[in-house]
Amino acid sequence: MLSGVYATDVNPVNLWDDVDSFNLSVSLYPNPSDGVAYLEIKSDDMETFNVKVLNLIGQEVSFNQVQANERFQLDLRNMPSGVYFVQIEKGDEKTTKRLIIK
Secondary structure: OOOOOOHHHOOOOOOOOOEEOOOOEEEEEOOOEOOEEEEEEEOOOOOEEEEEEEOOOOOEEEEEEEEOOOEEEEEOOOOOOEEEEEEEEEOOEEEEEEEEEO
C-alpha cells in the first residue's frame, strides 16, 4: 500500500512566473537568493499591499504588509532550497513573482 501525499491532498499554486491583474512595477532581487531577498513595489500612491510567500504546493510560508515605494526585506533563510511564489495583493487584484532559494 502506498502512503504519503497524493495529488488530491494539495492545492498547487499557479505556476506562471508573472501573473498580473493590475499594472505595477515590482522588483524582487536577488533571484536566485540565499534566503534574503528584497521587494520593491512602485506605485503612484502610498498604498499598502499584502505579500504572501507560497511554496510549490500552495502553503503560505510568510505573510507581510508592505508599503509601496519602499524596499522590503523578505527573510526566508529558515526555508529549504527551492521555488517559491511571492503574491502581491491589494483587494481583488494580484501579481505573482517566482523566487528561487538556493
